Amino acid sequence: MKLQDSVIVITGGGQGLGRAMAEYLAAKGVKLALIDLMPEKLEEAVAACKAAGSEAKAYTCNVAKEEDIEKTFKAINDDFGQMNGLINNAGILRDGLMVKHRDGEIVKRMSLAEWQAVMDVNLTGVFLCGREAATHMVSNGDQGVIINIASISRAGNMGQSNYSAAKAGVSALVPVWAKELARHGIRVMGIAPGFIETEMTASMKAEALEKMTAGIPLRRMGKPEEIASTAAFIFENDYLSGRMIEVDGALRL
Template sequence: MRLEGKTALITGGGGGIGRETALLFAREGARLVIADYRVDSARSVVDEVAAIGSEAEWIQVDVSDQESVKRMAGEALSRFDGIDILINNAGITQDRMLTKLTTQEWQQVIDVNLSGVFYCTQVLVPQMVERGNGKIVNTASIVGVHGNIGQSNYAASKAGVIGMTKTWAKELGPKGIQVNAVAPGFIETAMVATIPEKVITKLRESVPLRRLGSPLDVAYAYLFLASSESDYVNGTVLAVDGGLVI
């Protein structure tokens, strides 16, 4: 029960990696706030968490909207004494080659993947600072480190997340708060499911472990960085990519 007595807020907690993280954290004793734009998905995860025997609440949020994030934080802090763990997991893709990428597609990805992480962290950090402890885990990507064809917006957003992670680790470390990031490779989620099968096959063959990652692989990385086992880990970017980039 590595998270017993802790309350974790997971953005994008209604599906994929977020769902697996919520269920894993529940099994480790955490109370959960499932923050997601998709109401039905968030409710479903809350029901699954309840079946495990842990406490959970769902809150609808659009992380790209600062006012929506402020409302979400207010609701979460009114339902629980505080948020000990923030998992900035929400994210989207709008893939297109540079010359065909529209301004709207660029901005939507930046708003959700980059600004959303900033908004959620900024609004929840003060109550962590007040208590003198907290764990923040941001979702980056190996694409944010090494780039990827057709993902200018996504790569830029994830590179920005890495930059914020390292900056916040320096700012918040002296206040007892650890800030880290996880950089997944190609994970079997709804995002990856949109990629043609022949491309998936090539991706799988390019990974030394010869498989794509599962959402649970990433969830375990989140668990480590959210638990006391990582109390001396700060400002790191943990790659969960099967050795794709070495």
Template sequence: MDLSGKVIAVTGAAQGIGASICQELSAAGADLALIDLNTDGLLRTQALLDTESETYPIDITDESSVEATFAQIVKKWGRLDGLVNNAGILADGLLVKRTDKSISKMSLAQFESVIKVNLIGTFLCGREAVASMLNCQSKGVIINISSVARAGNIGQSNYSASKAAVATLAVGWGKELARHGIRAAAIAPGVVKTEMIDALKDQAKERLNASIPLGRVALPIEIAKGVRFILENDYYTARVLELDGGLVF
């Protein structure tokens, strides 16, 4: 896909990896539909772009809001060529924690909060993007941002389950939608440089970097370049692109 003049929607566009994805795709000539709950963050991302863009401050777990947003995107541009399902949250904790005096459990609310945003939000946006593409007769692309944690990680029952699920969705969608000329894939980043990583003590950063074969965490732009690769390579579908520096959980 030549990205010049194409319309790509990006969720979680207000900061971090999402903002970097928007900048990379704008540099390639794409127009952007920026989706996130953080209105101020969306405006900051928008200010960094060279191409046309529009902000959509919505909750991606709200079905009616997602439906209305994708209808607005198509109304504005008359097309939709891609979606990057990047929005996601963490709410880490052990499944069950035992101390000398008590046993505590991960609450259902803690589990559901992550599943709702990471999985249900991805499903809703993916569904509406595909419907929009079919209505516009666009041979578009869906990319779900998964994680190396999809293999399972201590203290991340909810997050790992959600990221395994969105990777599986992408593979299934790629197979299911190929007959319509629509591709779908996922990216599984390892540890990415974020404010949370920057806040770690130097000793913790050293241990983290030492656990990664390449010796460092990923930069957000390196994940963004993976997104661009999938969008531009018309033969990539139904697969998970691992961008983890060789890290294995």
């Protein structure tokens, strides 16, 4: 797929990896539709994409709400007249042990609300956005690409029952959708980042960051642009479909 003048939707596009991918693709001539819950962050991201030389529009939307998603994707399709790509990036964290035991007693358990909040955004939201993007691509006759952003936590990470389960589900959707949508000229891929330099990691204590980095064979965290360049590679390689690419500095071998 040629990136120049293609229309790509990015969820969670107002900040972090979403914004980094948006700016990277904007510099390559991609027209961006950015979805997020934070209007201020969205407007900043849109301005950055325009400064990079491309067209971009902001859409405030909760990806966990079906009606919001349906309206938003219809609006995007109406605004741009086509839909060539989706990066399912929006996600949240509600980390904690399933059962926390201290001094001979249970002091905390992961609540159903903590479990469900992550599932609603990180898994159900991915399904809803993927379904709507595919609907418009098929209806328009637009050949396109869907990229699901997972995590190496999909293999299981202590303190992340909800997040790991959701990201495993997100990864499982990749081959399913790739097989179902291939007949329509739609490819589906996934990216599983390791530890990446974002606003969240920047707020961590120095000793925690040092310990985290020491466990990575390449001895550094990834940069947002390294995830962005992976997404661009996927869009441009027309024979990539149904697979996950782990970008983790050899952390998960």
